[in-house]
Amino acid sequence: MALWGARFSSEADQRLQDFNSSIAIDSKMFEQDIKGSIAHVTMLAAQGIVDEESKDSIIENLTKIKEEIESGQLVIDPKAEDIHMFIEGELTKRTPAGKKLHTARSRNDQVAVDFKMYAMQRCDDLVTLLKEMIGVLIHQASQNLTTIMPGYTHLQRAQPITFAHHLMAYVEMFKRDCSRLEDAKKRANVCPLGSGALATTTYPIDRDYTAKLLGFDGPTLNSLDGVSDRDFAIEMVSAFSLCMMHLSRLCEEIILWCSWEFKFLELDDAFSTGSSIMPQKKNPDVAELVRGKTGRVYGNLNTLLAMLKNLPLAYNKDLQEDKEAFMDSADTLQACLVTMIPMCDSWKVNQENMENAAKRGFINATDCADYLTKKGMPFRDAYSTVGQLVKYCVDHQKDLSSLSLEEYQEASCLFEADVYEAIALQTCVFKRNAIGGPCPDRVKEHIESIKKELGL
Numbered sequence: 001m002a003l004w005g006a007r008f009s010s011e012a013d014q015r016l017q018d019f020n021s022s023i024a025i026d027s028k029m030f031e032q033d034i035k036g037s038i039a040h041v042t043m044l045a046a047q048g049i050v051d052e053e054s055k056d057s058i059i060e061n062l063t064k065i066k067e068e069i070e071s072g073q074l075v076i077d078p079k080a081e082d083i084h085m086f087i088e089g090e091l092t093k094r095t096p097a098g099k100k101l102h103t104a105r106s107r108n109d110q111v112a113v114d115f116k117m118y119a120m121q122r123c124d125d126l127v128t129l130l131k132e133m134i135g136v137l138i139h140q141a142s143q144n145l146t147t148i149m150p151g152y153t154h155l156q157r158a159q160p161i162t163f164a165h166h167l168m169a170y171v172e173m174f175k176r177d178c179s180r181l182e183d184a185k186k187r188a189n190v191c192p193l194g195s196g197a198l199a200t201t202t203y204p205i206d207r208d209y210t211a212k213l214l215g216f217d218g219p220t221l222n223s224l225d226g227v228s229d230r231d232f233a234i235e236m237v238s239a240f241s242l243c244m245m246h247l248s249r250l251c252e253e254i255i256l257w258c259s260w261e262f263k264f265l266e267l268d269d270a271f272s273t274g275s276s277i278m279p280q281k282k283n284p285d286v287a288e289l290v291r292g293k294t295g296r297v298y299g300n301l302n303t304l305l306a307m308l309k310n311l312p313l314a315y316n317k318d319l320q321e322d323k324e325a326f327m328d329s330a331d332t333l334q335a336c337l338v339t340m341i342p343m344c345d346s347w348k349v350n351q352e353n354m355e356n357a358a359k360r361g362f363i364n365a366t367d368c369a370d371y372l373t374k375k376g377m378p379f380r381d382a383y384s385t386v387g388q389l390v391k392y393c394v395d396h397q398k399d400l401s402s403l404s405l406e407e408y409q410e411a412s413c414l415f416e417a418d419v420y421e422a423i424a425l426q427t428c429v430f431k432r433n434a435i436g437g438p439c440p441d442r443v444k445e446h447i448e449s450i451k452k453e454l455g456l
């Protein structure tokens with residue numbers, strides 16, 4: 001008979017038990033469940049609600065259960081209803097004091113606190129990985145401060161930048177991802193334990209103490225909200241989704257850069273795959289999988305939002321679905337980062353192809369117009385003069401650097417021999433030295449400031 005079965009006259013149907021069980025998912029929270037129980041019983045004893053001897057026996061046995069699960073000596077029963085029932089059942093088998101643990105507590109506040117602690121830990125681990133990713137990108141950027149490449153808009157060559165500048169854009173995104181996770185954690189940092197089933201308890205519990213023992217900033221301030229709030233999970237999965245979107249955008253570029261059409265990058269053999277039929281193929285499967293898995297995390301976010309949309313207060317069993325969506329998202333993001341970090345650390349940059357690509361496509365046309373503007377021509381006139389020059393080049397299969405000075409002067413008498421220097425790719429990049437620009441000195445400063453900020 002289940003722990004809650006006293007008012008029933010028959011055993012639960014096996015099909016209900018299978019359907020109702022969440023052990024396959026929530027067994028991952030055994031550590032948090034035990035930690036929460038130890039804090040709870042410590043508070044109960046301090047308040048004189050349970051005796052010291054029972055408390056000591058409960059803590060001793062819970063600690064042993066934790067060690068045995070960790071070492072594999074105790075196998076979590078896959079048929080148990082959930083991790084809370086399994087651990088309480090196991091404890092009660094070992095000590096009669098185990099029966100006192102659930103005093104002044106419900107599984108509703110128990111699962112809320114376990115899940116919160118678990119989710120906050122996953123955020124910490126993901127922030128650590130994100131910082132590793134940032135470290136790798138910064139390293140790659142510092143090796144490519146002067147590697148010129150085309151910058152694109154509409155996937156058309158637009159203005160010259162450097163590979164370092166391009167990578168540092170992703171560093172900014174991942175930094176925001178870290179701060180979103182840390183921010184979500186700050187709001188999550190209140191302890192629901194003590195909310196009871198929904199309305200706290202008549203025992204003289206000390207919620208401040210329990211919160212303190214578990215490392216929370218304080219207790220939640222409304223018990224209905226305490227047991228039914230899953231905002232923290234939604235906020236975190238939303239931050240995971242954004243982070244996946246950033247990884248996916250980077251992956252999309254990696255896929256393009258590895259194509260024969262670009263050939264800007266070559267992935268290390270250890271992070272590439274082949275084809276079963278085409279012997280020449282070297283495929284960026286990792287990048288494609290990350291792109292594909294992004295949809296899966298978005299799906300989980302939608303699962304959580306939809307699950308909560310019409311849920312009346314307080315606890316409803318629908319909430320049991322929260323952990324699978326959260327864990328799958330955290331696992332997915334973690335797996336993507338774990339694989340992408342070494343992939344990005346080991347790719348080979350084809351600096352020559354990047355620079356050659358930047359030489360074509362009139363990427364310096366803006367600089368040519370700026371040249372005229374600096375000589376006194378209003379920008380709109382300069383824009384149209386250079387537009388005509390580009391048309392002339394297209395018609396005569398030339399580019400701006402191969403036009404003769406005579407050809408330039410036919411377009412405008414303001415052109416002089418220094419135009420060639422002004423439209424050289426190096427000049428175009430080095431002169432873009434406003435804050436946030438591709439000028440190598442600026443990018444170097446950016447790298448240094450992030451290294452300092454993140455202690456890298």
Ligand code: ARG
Pocket residue numbers: 022026081082107108111315317319320
């Ligand atoms: N396994 C449940 C969950 O994950 C635990 C809470 C059960 N509470 C209850 N009243 N049935 O949500």
